[in-house]
Amino acid sequence: MEIQRKIIHCDCDSFYASIEMRDNPDLVDKAIAVGGSPERRGVIATCNYEARKFGIHSAMASATARKRCPHLIIVKPDMEKYRWVSQQIHKIFETYTALIEPLSLDEAYLDVTECKKYRGSATLIAEAIRAEVQEKIRITISAGIAPNKFLAKIASDWNKPNGQFIILPEEVDDFVALLPVNKLHGVGNVTTSKMKRLGIQTCNDLRKLSSSQLQKYFGSFGQTLHQLSLGIDQRAVQTQRIRKSVSVENTYAIDLPTLKNCLEELPDLRQQLAKRMEKLNGDYAIHKQFIKIKFHDFVQTTVEMLSKTSCMENYKKLCTEGFSRRSKPVRLLGLGVRIVPKEKTNEPTGNQLTLTLED
Ligand code: DCP
Numbered sequence: 001m002e003i004q005r006k007i008i009h010c011d012c013d014s015f016y017a018s019i020e021m022r023d024n025p026d027l028v029d030k031a032i033a034v035g036g037s038p039e040r041r042g043v044i045a046t047c048n049y050e051a052r053k054f055g056i057h058s059a060m061a062s063a064t065a066r067k068r069c070p071h072l073i074i075v076k077p078d079m080e081k082y083r084w085v086s087q088q089i090h091k092i093f094e095t096y097t098a099l100i101e102p103l104s105l106d107e108a109y110l111d112v113t114e115c116k117k118y119r120g121s122a123t124l125i126a127e128a129i130r131a132e133v134q135e136k137i138r139i140t141i142s143a144g145i146a147p148n149k150f151l152a153k154i155a156s157d158w159n160k161p162n163g164q165f166i167i168l169p170e171e172v173d174d175f176v177a178l179l180p181v182n183k184l185h186g187v188g189n190v191t192t193s194k195m196k197r198l199g200i201q202t203c204n205d206l207r208k209l210s211s212s213q214l215q216k217y218f219g220s221f222g223q224t225l226h227q228l229s230l231g232i233d234q235r236a237v238q239t240q241r242i243r244k245s246v247s248v249e250n251t252y253a254i255d256l257p258t259l260k261n262c263l264e265e266l267p268d269l270r271q272q273l274a275k276r277m278e279k280l281n282g283d284y285a286i287h288k289q290f291i292k293i294k295f296h297d298f299v300q301t302t303v304e305m306l307s308k309t310s311c312m313e314n315y316k317k318l319c320t321e322g323f324s325r326r327s328k329p330v331r332l333l334g335l336g337v338r339i340v341p342k343e344k345t346n347e348p349t350g351n352q353l354t355l356t357l358e359d
Pocket residue numbers: 011012013014015016017044045046047058059104106107160161
């Protein structure tokens with residue numbers, strides 16, 4: 001039996017940029033972005049809707065953004081402030097339901113199936129949440145309301161910014177039929193192209209294939225695809241997010257030309273990592289250490305090893321191994337640990353190196 005839930009997916013509009021505009025009225029009505037400096041090979045974290053008219057978007061090089069929009073104002077990110085605002089928004093969510101799954105600082109699923117406010121109308125609850133965020137936090141937030149997480153997330157994008165969209169249970173079938181496959185959770189560029197070759201563009205096309213045919217083409221994902229194409233998603237809202245890794249990374253203004261230069265950066269990165277680890281309050285145990293390297297040609301490699309600590313000697317070994325994969329100048333260096341909640345540590349110890357190379 002399919003469980004009927006009322007899910008609201010909340011997603012703030014141009015989150016970092018909205019906060020910066022709130023705190024500096026001079027920025028309102030101007031094209032602004034939050035991110036690193038173009039001179040230091042920074043990237044755009046986000047931009048306001050005015051800047052989006054120029055084709056600027058998250059993860060774009062700041063230098064490219066400046067070229068597309070010469071009068072773009074780029075503000076340096078203030079992560080502490082964004083985290084604080086995120087907590088304040090979360091407090092508002094908590095007055096509607098205890099079932100909240102944060103996905104990032106500005107985004108969360110709320111299960112309001114049992115919420116008694118507004119006679120249990122999820123549409124009115126979403127309106128009330130958005131009005132309260134606007135009044136108390138002074139930024140806008142969009143919402144999607146649907147019987148499950150997958151559809152709620154799609155719906156929150158439908159009337160962005162500062163809007164909401166509801167998919168009623170009786171509308172699910174028609175709504176999903178028309179949905180392009182790349183809107184499905186887990187369907188990226190590679191799967192979309194493969195589907196295109198098979199003549200599948202929408203969920204309605206997917207429905208024409210049986211579950212076993214889908215499994216033949218897409219392996220274990222086939223079963224999920226079959227369910228999603230019918231608008232079925234039974235995933236519950238997970239109130240406790242289990243972290244799997246903690247890491248820090250840095251893109252260097254000037255490439256690090258040699259292994260020696262890379263090794264010299266490790267202590268600083270490791271110190272930043274230690275600061276992040278403190279926030280985990282000792283609830284997690286380390287089971288692996290890893291190093292991530294992006295070379296000047298953007299080829300990326302990750303090297304990891306089993307380990308119960310975040311020790312420098314291992315980072316040096318991993319860095320040496322990773323660098324030797326290409327022995328070319330390095331533009332980005334990162335390090336981190338894979339972690340598990342404390343009660344579940346039964347990983348073996350050892351020193352094997354495992355290598356992955358992603359181009
Ligand atoms: N972010 C980032 N780097 C990315 C994507 C996002 O640093 N590649 C940060 C900045 C965003 C925040 O996360 O403000 C939230 O991400 P969203 O994808 O929700 O984007 P926005 O909230 O900025 O815009 P939208 O109105 O499209 O939700």
